[in-house]
Amino acid sequence: MSVSFVEIGAAAARLEGQAVHTPLIHSPALDERLGAKVLIKPETMQRVGAFKFRGAYNRMVQLSTEERARGVVAFSSGNHAQGVALAARLLGIPALIVMPSDAPKVKVEATKGYGAEVRFYDRMTESREAIAAEVAADRGSTIVPAFDDEHVIAGQGTVGLELVRQAEAMREALDLVVCPVGGGGLISGCSVAIKTLSPQTQIFGVEPEAYDDTRRSLAAGERVTIKPQVRSLCDALESPAPGELTFPIIKRCLAGVVAVSDAEVAEAMRLAFAMLKLVVEPGGCVGLAALLAGKLDARGKTVGLILSGGNVDPELFARVVQGEL
Template identity: 50%
Template sequence: MAGENALNYEMIAAAAARLEGHARVTPLLNSPFLDAIAGRRVWVKAECLQVTGSFKFRGGWSAVSALEGPGGVLAYSSGNHAQGIAAAAQAHGREAVIVMPADAPAVKVANTKAYGAEVVPYDRATGDREVIGAELAEARGLTLIRPYDEPLVIAGQGTCGLEIARQAAEVGVSDADVITCCGGGGLTSGIALALEQAAPGLRVRTAEPVGFDDVARSLEAGNIERNKSLSGSICDAIVTPQPGDLTFPIMQRLCGPGFAVSEEEVLRAMALAFLRLKIVIEPGGAVALASALFQGDGIKGEDVVVVASGGNVDAGIFTDAIKTYGGSA
């Protein structure tokens, strides 16, 4: 199991030490209004309030802060990993080059550039970001930091799991599902490894958009399956070709069955999070909350923890969510 050979709990603890004083300890939020909809207590880990607006800052800082010697870094991302790497590189005085899909949300492109990174666009439907990234890294002497299949990145995301374990214990939750928004599996596998030791009664489940649920299908099949399309979802932050080679063995061992939610459920969850918790969640960051609120039959127990993984949403999509679903929230 390559993923577990490349990563262990001690790496997560070391990443937490490097992140201390740089990443925010994000709150675990609750609302009786959301509890009533879900039929159980819903605890929302608000990573949308993290530095750069998503959990990706954890992995970005973990990886960049561990680099030795001079030189810049390169990443490929639809936006959240891009911002995490760009911010970490800027703080460490390193050049950052980010390969981003041409249809990435404008706010994510703008924020990435604002952190001083150079953005190289590509066509998500016809281009291979891994090939483009590898070629650029070699040509320009940059260190490639992958968004999820990278042990130091996974370790950084695992620090979110350490916080969940501690915060859940503080509110008396020791036996519950923890639903994570899942693309390639870096956040999911990192949290799962952290909870395995820090809070073994908390079981990780994945959440994805319908039609892009490669992780759920892979977990059910017992082998890696690909998405048929890499575009066409409002949940851009978690649309990836397939689970990672490092992350899938970890998820296969530690995660329960995954959820797949509709775009309507995602938009409703975004509106509810804003109205009841006063937080802004992007579509890809809302799939976990949508699963807890609208697919509760697949959850056991009196509590569920969900990760609101990011808040970098274009104003138009967010406004539409509030206008369409805010009145019924």
């Protein structure tokens, strides 16, 4: 079952007054650097510091009174964890989040700060899905997936809805939209909204080189699961496969997917800080990295760039800014 534009519009109505309408900003200095007009959508300014709140809230606000009383369970390395935790607090729902023991400290502390219970697991030896399923079965809780859920996808799609409408208000037509790809919730929801409102716009996803499962899946014409041997700087995008619900939308709507290295991501984070005055986490900065590295042809075009999150450990960010990574 696919996600419709109508569902994204309904999600936008549910999120009204809860999610931030993040601005669309413009940097003449970046335009000059890239030879393009880049309209930046900084979801770093969203509640919890990332787009994930949109999908989590849209999923959870639709739970029945009985379902809310039994609570929710989610698994995430950080941003989805925070989105679920905040949505749960706003809606009065108990929440347990299964997080890897090596998750960024800033994301763990924020998740706990919103009132959620956190259960750690070893990402190398344990299955977060199995742990979440066991907890949900024991408690009768609802699992809130990070991306493979129609309501979550529709909620994330409100980013694309806002992006196109804000560009139209600026009298700009988007030639290209660049968006990070993990499991595909954000880019699939956004692509439905964008292609409905602006069919001529090309949409490209960007992944870390070590986790280019969506790029490989598009090349193969079917979902491909990879077995990475290394970690990525982009902890938020370490998905081994696109989702069952997200991949058909991606296959239908995207012009392609490119991959970037950790070094290219670090350079983009430095530029975002120095030129745009924005703190962007590695996974949130892959689109900018692809543009700076020339992985996408942006010259002479009007580009929508989604910066999906800004939750990065201060120590890691300092090392990046100082050129140590």
